[in-house]
């Protein structure tokens with residue numbers, strides 16, 4: 001795994017819950033890794049009676065991610081939202097980003 005400095009930008013998975021709170025989980029260095037984490041996480045939660053309302057990959061620094069991890073029931077509108085990669089600006093490996101359609 002790549003070593004990251006605290007101020008370095010990375011990608012995390014944001015879970016939005018039906019009650020309006022959200023979490024940031026699964027910090028990764030690359031968007032494709034965050035997308036994989038998202039797929040696994042969605043698979044995990046689909047079995048539960050209580051499920052997140054939505055998942056997104058967001059751009060966040062490692063430091064902000066760690067600060068966010070200690071917040072509970074966060075509802076701040078200032079938190080990072082959906083990061084949509086632009087295909088023409090990303091390396092070819094991001095073809096794996098495509099959703100597998102459940």
Ligand SMILES: [Zn+2]
Pocket residue numbers: 022068071074075076079
């Ligand atoms: Zn938040």
